[in-house]
Amino acid sequence: MIRSTPLDDPSRNTSAYRMGRHALLVICSCLVHFFSSSFEFKNLFLGVRFQATVSDLQEAIHGRILLKLNYVCDDNRPYDSSPFAVKKYYPSRQRLTLPLQAGSQGKPIVLVPKSKLADYCNGNANNLTVVFKDLGIQVSYSTLFFWEYLGPLIIYPICYYFPVYKYFGYEGERVVYPVQTYALYYWCFHYFKRITETFFIHRFSHATSPLSNVFRNCAYYWTFGTYIAYHVNHPLYTPVGDLQMKIGFTFGLICQISNLYCHLILRNLRSPSGNGGYQIPGGFLFNIVTCANYTTEIYQWLGFNIATQTIAGYVFLIVASLIMTNWAFAKHWRLKKLFDGKEGRPRYPRRWVILPPFI
Numbered sequence: 472m473i474r475s476t477p478l479d480d481p482s483r484n485t486s487a488y489r490m491g492r493h494a495l496l497v498i499c500s501c502l503v504h505f506f507s508s509s510f511e512f513k514n515l516f517l518g519v520r521f522q523a524t525v526s527d528l529q530e531a532i533h534g535r536i537l538l539k540l541n542y543v544c545d546d547n548r549p550y551d552s553s554p555f556a557v558k559k560y561y562p563s564r565q566r567l568t569l570p571l572q573a574g575s576q577g578k579p580i581v582l583v584p585k586s587k588l589a590d591y592c593n594g595n596a597n598n599l600t601v602v603f604k605d606l607g608i609q610v611s612y613s614t615l616f617f618w619e620y621l622g623p624l625i626i627y628p629i630c631y632y633f634p635v636y637k638y639f640g641y642e643g644e645r646v647v648y649p650v651q652t653y654a655l656y657y658w659c660f661h662y663f664k665r666i667t668e669t670f671f672i673h674r675f676s677h678a679t680s681p682l683s684n685v686f687r688n689c690a691y692y693w694t695f696g697t698y699i700a701y702h703v704n705h706p707l708y709t710p711v712g713d714l715q716m717k718i719g720f721t722f723g724l725i726c727q728i729s730n731l732y733c734h735l736i737l738r739n740l741r742s743p744s745g746n747g748g749y750q751i752p753g754g755f756l757f758n759i760v761t762c763a764n765y766t767t768e769i770y771q772w773l774g775f776n777i778a779t780q781t782i783a784g785y786v787f788l789i790v791a792s793l794i795m796t797n798w799a800f801a802k803h804w805r806l807k808k809l810f811d812g813k814e815g816r817p818r819y820p821r822r823w824v825i826l827p828p829f830i
């Protein structure tokens with residue numbers, strides 16, 4: 472049951488109120504299901520005198536308020552063997568959802584931290600059941616991006632400057648063509664720009680990401696970085712013509728600068744704290760395409776490949792384009808759903824998704 476006082480209650484601002492904020496969030500509940508890292512908290516009884524938020528519940532789970540009560544009413548399981556015995560489920564590790572109805576095929580509703588628990592009670596203020604999922608150890612988004620970009624930034628110069636090819640059976644002097652030197656500068660500029668954008672430009676809505684994503688993303692970027700660096704700097708590499716090289720690098724650089732400009736536009740859609748949700752991006756290429764930053768990213772890799780012309784580079788271009796196209800569709804549909812033109816909301820304008828005039 473959630474008991475609440477009106478939001479404008481002056482007592483909400485007192486220190487007693489703040490102190491009681493956690494103490495009063497008492498959850499007399501039974502932990503009924505234990506399945507992997509998922510649990511279901513049934514019939515949450517929230518003895519609070521104000522409207523508790525999802526965030527309060529997450530703090531309560533982290534603070535093990537649940538455990539102590541659960542220990543009393545649960546079976547004879549020893550205190551320390553309980554999944555909540557260690558205070559490790561900090562809020563960003565938690566995913567709370569409403570249980571799916573039996574036979575339902577859809578995705579469960581995820582509880583938003585800033586929302587009130589009462590909003591999810593569906594009229595039945597005495598009862599709320601939520602499903603808890605442990606998302607695993609979390610790292611900040613900037614940590615994730617930094618490590619995935621650092622690999623290519625280091626691996627590429629190693630292939631260029633160091634005699635790595637002698638370990639693959641290629642003895643003798645390696646002739647370095649101008650295109651290989653320009654490709655090194657282009658590559659390093661790209662990944663240096665991305666690390667700089669991560670720390671100084673992007674305003675992420677999610678503070679953290681699972682640690683497992685660091686390994687997955689590093690595997691992707693580091694493997695492709697090695698694959699391309701190995702082939703572009705190879706002693707048997709055959710350079711393209713001078714004109715093709717100039718066209719490729721010039722086009723690619725224009726796209727890299729455009730990509731930076733797109734990220735500055737996205738940055739200005741949010742406050743410095745990352746608040747502001749999702750807005751309709753506008754200006755520059757965003758006037759015609761939803762994910763202009765992905766469009767310019769794809770075209771800058773095309774420029775690099777026109778100049779260097781390796782199978783490895785084109786394979787990466789195809790894989791990266793498929794990944795970004797998939798994400799672009801999700802972002803496009805999210806904006807169309809958020810800005811549906813109903814109840815005073817603006818309608819999302821008609822736009823290409825990622826690669827005009829095709830998609």
Ligand SMILES: NC(=O)c1ccc[n+]([C@@H]2O[C@H](COP(=O)([O-])OP(=O)(O)OC[C@H]3O[C@@H](n4cnc5c(N)ncnc54)[C@H](OP(=O)(O)O)[C@@H]3O)[C@@H](O)[C@H]2O)c1
Nearest residue numbers: 673674675676677737740748749750751752764765768791
């Ligand atoms: N080569 C590859 O395989 C590859 C793959 C993916 C990305 N990339 C590159 O890495 C860059 C960053 O990737 P990303 O996927 O993180 O980019 P992203 O999600 O499109 O956008 C970058 C930042 O802008 C924010 N943002 C996006 N749309 C917004 C909107 N409508 N309103 C307010 N804020 C919005 C994002 O917020 P959220 O935190 O809420 O998302 C994020 O902080 C890409 O632009 C691309 O250059 C390369």
